[in-house]
Amino acid sequence: MSPDRAITTEPEPDELHLGATDTGAPLLEVDDLRVRFTAHGRRVHAVNGLTYRLWPGRMLAIVGESGSGKSVSARTLMGLLPPTAELSGSARFDGVELLGLSEREMRGRRGADIAMVFQDPARSLNPTMRIGAQITEAIRAHAQVSKDQAGQDALELLRLVRLAAPERRFHEYPHQLSGGMRQRVMIAIALAANPRLLIADEATTSLDVTTQAQIMELLLDLQRRLNMAVVLISHDLGLAASYAEDVIVMYAGRAVEYAPTSTLFEHVRMPYTRALLGAVPVLDREAHALLPVIPGQPPDLGSLPDGCAFRPRCPAATDECAQAPPFAEHEPGHWWACWHPVTDEEGAA
Numbered sequence: 001m002s003p004d005r006a007i008t009t010e011p012e013p014d015e016l017h018l019g020a021t022d023t024g025a026p027l028l029e030v031d032d033l034r035v036r037f038t039a040h041g042r043r044v045h046a047v048n049g050l051t052y053r054l055w056p057g058r059m060l061a062i063v064g065e066s067g068s069g070k071s072v073s074a075r076t077l078m079g080l081l082p083p084t085a086e087l088s089g090s091a092r093f094d095g096v097e098l099l100g101l102s103e104r105e106m107r108g109r110r111g112a113d114i115a116m117v118f119q120d121p122a123r124s125l126n127p128t129m130r131i132g133a134q135i136t137e138a139i140r141a142h143a144q145v146s147k148d149q150a151g152q153d154a155l156e157l158l159r160l161v162r163l164a165a166p167e168r169r170f171h172e173y174p175h176q177l178s179g180g181m182r183q184r185v186m187i188a189i190a191l192a193a194n195p196r197l198l199i200a201d202e203a204t205t206s207l208d209v210t211t212q213a214q215i216m217e218l219l220l221d222l223q224r225r226l227n228m229a230v231v232l233i234s235h236d237l238g239l240a241a242s243y244a245e246d247v248i249v250m251y252a253g254r255a256v257e258y259a260p261t262s263t264l265f266e267h268v269r270m271p272y273t274r275a276l277l278g279a280v281p282v283l284d285r286e287a288h289a290l291l292p293v294i295p296g297q298p299p300d301l302g303s304l305p306d307g308c309a310f311r312p313r314c315p316a317a318t319d320e321c322a323q324a325p326p327f328a329e330h331e332p333g334h335w336w337a338c339w340h341p342v343t344d345e346e347g348a349a
């Protein structure tokens with residue numbers, strides 16, 4: 001791996017070693033992914049050249065403020081964007097290009113290859129169906145098994161996600177379960193088709209701290225036992241620091257810093273990451289979550305400035321920042337996009 005290798009407009013996928021473990025081929029290879037929407041005559045540049053790799057059995061956290069493109073980049077992998085979204089770049093799962101697959105092809109893969117767990121289990125579950133029936137249905141959507149067999153498998157999944165009293169809960173409705181229990185059920189449904197990649201999109205955000213830790217421990221355990229790859233999407237850097245092996249920090253639809261977790265937190269380089277670390281979380285009633293708030297205006301994805309998008313809010317910005325800094329591997333395994341990186345002394349201050 002040569003330091004100072006830059007990804008500019010044309011990444012060279014074969015040379016990229018983002019998060020390299022040197023233990024075989026990556027499961028997921030995302031290259032220069034771009035997503036644009038046109039809404040009410042306005043173009044929104046939601047993802048602006050995202051590149052990363054993910055290996056089986058590893059957890060990658062994608063962190064950043066609200067609106068930085070975390071969810072859109074994940075939904076792209078699941079084929080869950082509106083058909084009018086404009087996509088470019090590449091996202092290969094086990095060597096197969098996902099961009100451009102038909103809805104039918106995508107439906108076959110969704111759940112089976114890649115599954116997703118969202119923030120609000122109350123909204124994702126069917127309130128009129130018993131828990132067991134919902135998991136059984138998810139199993140039968142992907143495999144031709146008898147109803148009895150699927151029922152037994154569903155119960156086994158409830159045990160796998162360590163739901164207390166699974167036999168009883170199997171016959172209950174979502175409203176009879178706590179938020180943490182409902183999230184365990186959502187994870188069981190996500191696991192119904194043995195996915196190799198699980199995307200947890202703010203999956204613990206609406207839970208209390210103790211339940212959040214329990215669900216994260218469960219994800220970690222499943223990741224190890226099933227050798228599953230996990231993408232953890234969160235605005236919470238603390239969560240990323242505690243559970244993920246690698247972290248990507250996104251700003252305005254771009255990766256701005258990437259490193260193995262310990263490197264990122266011990267040697268933070270991006271002023272934006274440092275600001276996120278120092279931000280005092282504020283309660284956002286709409287998101288039911290404590291969100292980090294950084295001084296200054298979040299970027300307008302309809303008209304991003306030339307150069308570094310964080311420039312208007314950055315304490316270290318100079319005229320040089322009007323030129324986009326390349327996202328490059330400046331130290332072994334540590335990538336960032338900044339002309340004026342934070343020093344270790346500043347980072348520790």
Ligand SMILES: Nc1ncnc2c1ncn2[C@@H]1O[C@H](COP(=O)(O)OP(=O)(O)OP(=O)(O)O)[C@@H](O)[C@H]1O
Nearest residue numbers: 037039044046065066067068069070071072073301
């Ligand atoms: N269907 C859509 N049409 C138009 N704009 C969209 C659509 N979906 C997302 N966006 C916009 O894309 C940008 C990125 O959104 P995204 O949900 O990926 O952010 P995020 O980092 O996941 O933040 P959050 O944690 O708030 O979900 C936002 O400005 C959002 O409004």
